[in-house]
Amino acid sequence: MNQVFTNCPFCSNKMDAGLQNYNSCTNTTCDYVQYENPTPVVAAVIEYGEKQVVLGHNRSWPPKWYGLITGFLEKFEHPDECIIREVKEETGLDATIQSFIGHYTFKRMNQVILAYHVKATGDIVLDDELDDVKIVPFDKVKTWPGGTGQALKDFLENLGYSVEELSMS
Numbered sequence: 001m002n003q004v005f006t007n008c009p010f011c012s013n014k015m016d017a018g019l020q021n022y023n024s025c026t027n028t029t030c031d032y033v034q035y036e037n038p039t040p041v042v043a044a045v046i047e048y049g050e051k052q053v054v055l056g057h058n059r060s061w062p063p064k065w066y067g068l069i070t071g072f073l074e075k076f077e078h079p080d081e082c083i084i085r086e087v088k089e090e091t092g093l094d095a096t097i098q099s100f101i102g103h104y105t106f107k108r109m110n111q112v113i114l115a116y117h118v119k120a121t122g123d124i125v126l127d128d129e130l131d132d133v134k135i136v137p138f139d140k141v142k143t144w145p146g147g148t149g150q151a152l153k154d155f156l157e158n159l160g161y162s163v164e165e166l167s168m169s
């Protein structure tokens with residue numbers, strides 16, 4: 001989430017709109033500026049079996065929402081390593097990168113999504129984050145608005161599928 005500091009995390013003085021409207025520390029000897037740079041997030045279109053994709057359901061989501069497997073980079077971690085690790089952690093599957101689909105923005109969360117196509121093998125074992133997955137044939141997948149949905153749509157359209165987009169409600 002986008003957390004805007006009301007007090008400086010370094011010196012505790014009040015934060016206020018400063019130079020170029022960035023949230024800035026009002027203590028002139030501190031000069032901390034909160035730039036609120038977007039956070040990178042990796043997302044996986046997991047191909048599992050013959051022309052099927054694995055979609056995950058996060059515990060905290062409404063029952064009908066299923067999405068790509070996503071995750072935050074660890075300190076100094078390369079996105080290529082991160083995507084393999086996240087797929088393993090969240091689904092138990094062993095993934096290999098097939099291609100980089102593209103980068104997308106997720107404005108509400110101030111994130112940049114790096115989307116990969118991976119192929120995965122093994123048995124699905126869920127961790128705490130997901131409480132369900134579904135395995136959907138490429139020609140039956142419906143996508144959703146927003147960054148990860150667009151990534152899945154681009155991936156499928158590149159393969160020649162026509163894709164229906166769900167409304168998120």
Ligand SMILES: [Zn+2]
Pocket residue numbers: 008009010011012013025026027030031032
């Ligand atoms: Zn400060």
